[in-house]
Amino acid sequence: MQTISLFDAKTHLSRLIDQIASGAESEIVISRNGKPVARVVPIHEDASRRIGLAKGEFEVPEDIDLHNAEVAALFHGER
Numbered sequence: 001m002q003t004i005s006l007f008d009a010k011t012h013l014s015r016l017i018d019q020i021a022s023g024a025e026s027e028i029v030i031s032r033n034g035k036p037v038a039r040v041v042p043i044h045e046d047a048s049r050r051i052g053l054a055k056g057e058f059e060v061p062e063d064i065d066l067h068n069a070e071v072a073a074l075f076h077g078e079r
Helices: 006-011 012-020 070-074
Strands: 002-005 028-032 036-039
Touching: 002 006, 006 012, 006 028, 012 028, 012 036
Parallel strands: 002 028
Antiparallel strands: 028 036
């Protein structure tokens, strides 16, 4: 963990982001007047939101698109 002043963080923001993104630093604390005020941490991809995560877990019915026109009409205020 690295602690850096707000002035230095503004001056070297790109370098700090590179350190976080590469994994060289796991957390950077930004301080103002010697007191910690913020943390910069990496964003970890949420694997639960990946496309295809449930592949093979269920079967899609053959008639899944049967009512598409009806649903579209309802969205457009038609009956």
